[in-house]
Amino acid sequence: MVEKNKEYVLNVINEGYEGEGIAKVEGYPIFIEGALTGEKVKVKIVKTKKTYGYGKIVEIIETVEDRVEPKCVNFKQCGGCSIQHMSYKKQLSFKLGRVKDCLSKIGGLSEDIVKDPLGMENPYRYRNKVQLPIGKVNGEVVVGFYAARSHNIINIKNCLIQDEVADKVSSLTRKWINKNHIEPSTIDGVFNPKGILRHIMIRKGFKTGEVMVVLVATTKDVPFIEEFKELIVSSIEGIKSIMLNVNPKETNVILGDKNITLYGGDTIQDYIGGFRFYISPGSFFQINPMQTKVLYNKVLEFADLTGEETVFDVYCGTGSITLFLSKKAKIVYGVEVIDEAIYNAKENAKINNVDNVKFAVGKAEEVIPALIKKGIKADVIVVDPPRKGCDIKLLDAIGQTKPKTIVYVSCDPSTLARDLKILQGYGYKTIEAQPIDMFGQTSHIECVVKLKQMI
Structure with a gap:
């Protein structure tokens, strides 16, 4: 019988669909985040269910050549790049x-x-779109991604799979919020009905270099919005569109129904294989x-x-x-x-x-x-x-x-x-x-x- 909070030394024999390692104790599967097939690990059991359990790595006793050091400093917290500890060759083999x-x-x-x-x-800096939640954690303004399996926002200053322009826009947004003391709609993972700012979305045309910034708020009356517009226009090369999207609902859906154009047009353009495309805030376009x-x-x-x-x-x-x-x-x-x-x-x-x-x-x-x-x-x-x-x-x-x-x-x-x-x-x-x-x-x-x- 596998016991919660007890430590076991296990051999990882396979991977789950999310890239987690799988080991067994007397036929009982243990899912271990961050473990790779072929490794021997000391694991602390953190959750047990009827037919399987979850373990957390305490120590990697024997490793494999497929393991690499993640380049991102947020790897252990962020819920995004869950297999960054695998070599790219191993990532493709796993998939x-x-x-x-x-x-x-x-x-x-x-x-x-x-x-x-x-x-x-090059499996880095490939995304042309990002949607970053805005919130407060322990009184600090954060702009980033959610931690794995939670609504807690990690303050991300440098994301290695997004285009660099996203890092710059998120930094500018964070400074603008702090300077003007604008309340976000999420505080410590809980919806704040008096809050104003929800998300910042950045889209970029990789062929054209055109950039769109969409500020998602609970109201059309965002304070100091002109200052935000001027800050983005003066700082971001290729900016072609700044939009305000209004979403007052308590929902996990990011964009609301109303878009207001603050600067430029309501679309940007990009090319795929010789075809030119208009891209709007809500339209699907391969990332x-x-x-x-x-x-x-x-x-x-x-x-x-x-x-x-x-x-x-x-x-x-x-x-x-x-x-x-x-x-x-x-x-x-x-x-x-x-x-x-x-x-x-x-x-x-x-x-x-x-x-x-x-x-x-x-x-x-x-x-x-x-x-x-x-x-x-x-x-x-x-x-x-x-x-x-x-x-x-x-x-x-x-x-x-x-x-x-x-x-x-x-x-x-x-x-x-x-x-x-x-x-x-x-x-x-x-x-x-x-x-x-x-x-x-x-x-x-x-x-x-x-x-x-x-x-």
Whole structure:
């Protein structure tokens, strides 16, 4: 019987889906954050459940060559880069194993269909967007990220996976708040109904160098807002847009419904593979521009278009994949539930002189059946859903549409495997799964999967 608070010397035999090490005591699994397969560690048991427990490393007795010293000083506190203690080679190996495990155990698929991950040249400073919560901890103004599994904000001054401009904007924001004694909406992890400032969002176009700063507040009447605007304009190279987003609700949702333009326009621009895109505060745009082109080219390869196909691009966001598909398709229909994203998608098509795309606003599980009823049949369907995967009604609609090819883009191997199993029930065979690392130093992995109709 494993006892809480007791110390054990254990051999780490595997990794969990979040990158934590797994050891066993008489068959009872212990999840150990920060431990690597092959290591011998002394562990203190911090939590026990009926079928598994959690341990905290007291001492690493024997280590492995896969372990590296994390570059970030916030690694042990921040809930973001949970596998930064792994070499990048080990990170890719871990992610490959995770994809194989999910697809085989959940989807019932052969591990042989999963190819080696396509990694980055440099797995640092790759993100073009960051959303930093603002709060007070022990009376000190903090701007940063949440600690793992909590709402406690860690004061981050230098994040190694964000663009450097984010560090500079967060520093300026912190100084402005302190100088003017503006109350944040979170104090010691608890919502402060009298508080004003919630988040600071920074977006950057890596090709254009254009920067957008979005201050999220509980009210449109933010004190000293002109000073904030002037500070950002005078200090940030490439600043093209400063927005105030109003979100008065006690919610975990970051952005509210109202945007006020304080400086410049309400969008910035960036390029992917020759296409130019407008990006607004709430629109989806891949966060790793260095790997996005790799991802989209793989989607095009799997779609295997000849120029005669009708394509549905589901969860199309601002239409970035839609435009890539348009290069080799007869017509592409993009579907997205967010109005603002579809507005951007239409503008993106216009500025790129693409005339063989059409966009529709609405839930995919409702729009796709409506297109089918109009007699519009897809030869190829591309889906790029959120982490929770596809709605079952959408999968049913795809199964009834019976496209020859489905290309599934996923950021979560577990929900991907679940959905692939459902699509197999509609007569589809999963041909190939290509992991692409968009999220270095984290446990997340993107996948592009090709399915073909077999019956």
